[in-house]
Amino acid sequence: MEEITKAQEEILRVLWEINEGAVADVVENLPNPKPAYTTVATVIKVLEKKGYVAHRKYGNIYVYYPVVTKKAYAKHVMKDAYKGLFNGSFHQLVSFFVKEKSVPISELEELKKLIEQEIKKQK
Amino acid sequence: MEEITKAQEEILRVLWEINEGAVADVVENLPNPKPAYTTVATVIKVLEKKGYVAHRKYGNIYVYYPVVTKKAYAKHVMKDAYKGLFNGSFHQLVSFFVKEKSVPISELEELKKLIEQEIKKQK
DNA sequence: TGTAATCTACTACATTTATAGTAGATCATA
DNA sequence: TATGATCTACTATAAATGTAGTAGATTACA
Numbered sequence: 623m624e625e626i627t628k629a630q631e632e633i634l635r636v637l638w639e640i641n642e643g644a645v646a647d648v649v650e651n652l653p654n655p656k657p658a659y660t661t662v663a664t665v666i667k668v669l670e671k672k673g674y675v676a677h678r679k680y681g682n683i684y685v686y687y688p689v690v691t692k693k694a695y696a697k698h699v700m701k702d703a704y705k706g707l708f709n710g711s712f713h714q715l716v717s718f719f720v721k722e723k724s725v726p727i728s729e730l731e732e733l734k735k736l737i738e739q740e741i742k743k744q745k
Numbered sequence: 746m747e748e749i750t751k752a753q754e755e756i757l758r759v760l761w762e763i764n765e766g767a768v769a770d771v772v773e774n775l776p777n778p779k780p781a782y783t784t785v786a787t788v789i790k791v792l793e794k795k796g797y798v799a800h801r802k803y804g805n806i807y808v809y810y811p812v813v814t815k816k817a818y819a820k821h822v823m824k825d826a827y828k829g830l831f832n833g834s835f836h837q838l839v840s841f842f843v844k845e846k847s848v849p850i851s852e853l854e855e856l857k858k859l860i861e862q863e864i865k866k867q868k
Numbered sequence: 869t870g871t872a873a874t875c876t877a878c879t880a881c882a883t884t885t886a887t888a889g890t891a892g893a894t895c896a897t898a
Numbered sequence: 899t900a901t902g903a904t905c906t907a908c909t910a911t912a913a914a915t916g917t918a919g920t921a922g923a924t925t926a927c928a
Contacts, residue, residue, distance in 0.1 A: 628748055629916065635829060645875080661917050663876070668915080682924060683875065696830040697845055703826065704842075706758060707819040712848045713855050716839060719827075720863050722820055725835045727867050732836050734860050740843050741853050752886060768905080784887050786906075791885080805894060806905065875924075884915070894905080 623690070623698050624672045633665050634674055634688060634695070642678075642687035746813070746821050747795045756788050757797055757811060757818070765801075765810035 626634065636651045637643065645663045649656055666686055669675045677684045708714040719725065725733075749757065759774045760766070768786045772779055789809055792798045800807045831837040842848065848856075 625751055627915070631829075657916085658918050659875090660919070664917075665915090667877095692830065693841075696826070696841060699826055699830065700842070700845075703819070703822055706754075707815065707822065711852070712842055713852050713859070715842070716856055717859055718816075718819060719823070719835055719838070720859060722823075725863070727864060729834070729836045730860050730864050730867070733839055734857060734864070736836070736840055736843060737853050737857050737860070740848070741850060741857070744850050744853070750885065780886085781888050782905090783889070787887075788885090790907095869928100871926100871928085873924100873926080876922090878919105878921080880919080881917090882915100883917105885913080887911085887913105889908105889910080891908080892906090895903085896901100897903105898899100898901085 623695075626669065626672060626674065630665055630669055630672075630674075633662060634669060634690075637675060637686060637688045638692045642685050644683050644685055648686070746818075749792065749795060749797065753788055753792055753795075753797075756785060757792060757813075760798060760809060760811045761815045765808050767806050767808055771809070 632652070633648060636648050640647055640651055643651075645659060645666060648666065649659055649662050652662070666675060670677065670686070674688065674690045675686050676689050677686045679685075704710060704712070704715060708718065720730075755775070756771060759771050763770055763774055766774075768782060768789060771789065772782055772785050775785070789798060793800065793809070797811065797813045798809050799812045800809045802808075827833060827835070827838060831841065843853075
C-alpha cells in the first residue's frame with residue numbers, strides 16, 4: 623500500500639464518510655477553509671493513481687468511491703505504529719492509551735468483557 | 746507538531762534507539778541499503794528545523810538527540826488515528842486489534858489486569 | 869435553441885522531499 | 899608538520915505535493 627499524505631488522507635476520509643460522491647460532494651464535506659474545487663479534483667486523481675479510490679461514470683459525471691476500506695487502511699497505519707512506536711507490544715499500546723487518554727469507565731468495562739471473551743475463545 | 750515523512754521518521758526512530766549520536770552513528774544503525782552519509786545529514790537537518798531533534802557540539806562534532814520523545818510522538822500519531830480511524834472510540838481501536846492481530850493470551854491476561862486496575866482507580 | 873452553469877482534463881508553479889555531491893575546516897598521526 | 903580521514907555547510911536536482919487556473923465538453927433550462 624503506497625503511502626499517502628495528510629491532505630490526501632483527509633479527502634479519503636470524506637469518501638469513507640459519504641461512501642461515494644462527485645468532486646462537489648467531497649468539497650461540500652470538507653471543513654472550512656475549503657480548498658478549490660480543482661484542488662480537490664487533483665488530489666482525488668492522485669488517490670486514484672495510488673489505488674485508493676476508483677470512479678464510476680453516472681451519466682457524464684464521475685462518482686468516486688474508496689477502494690481501500692477504512693478498516694484496511696487502519697490496519698496498515700496501525701501496523702506501523704504498533705511495531706515502530708510500541709515495540710510490537712499490544713500491551714504497551716493499550717496501557718499508553720489508558721494512561722494518556724482518560725478512557726471512560728463504561729468503555730473500560732466493555733473492554734474488559736471483550737478481552738475476557740477473547741481469552742475464553744483462545745482457550 | 747509539524748508533520749514528518751516516512752524517511753524522516755525512520756531516522757528519528759534511530760535516534761530514539763541510540764538516544765544520541767553523530768551522523769555516522771545514525772547511518773550505522775540504519776538498515777541496508779544505507780543511504781549516503783550526506784543524505785542522512787540532510788534529513789537530520791530537516792528534523793532539526795522542524796524541532797524534532799537538536800544537537801550539541803562535542804569537540805568539533807555534532808551529536809544529535811531527539812527533542813520530541815517517542816512517547817510524545819506516539820501520542821500525536823495515535824491521536825490522529827484514534828479520532829480519524831476509530832471514531833474516537835477506544836473500544837473500537839482495541840477490538841480492532843484483538844480481532845486483527847491475534848494477541849497472545851499472556852498479553853490478554855495482562856491487559857485484563859491493567860484494565861481492572863484502571864477501573865478500580867477511577868471508582 | 870442559445871446561454872449560463874458545471875464538469876473533467878490539462879497545465880502551471882512554488883514548495884518540500886529524497887537523495888547526494890563538493891568544498892572547506894579540522895583532527896590525528898606518521 | 900604534512901597528509902589523509904572525517905565532519906559540516908552549502909549546493910544541486912529530480913520527483914512529489916499542494917494548490918489552483920483555463921479550456922473545452924456537456925447539460926439544463928429560459
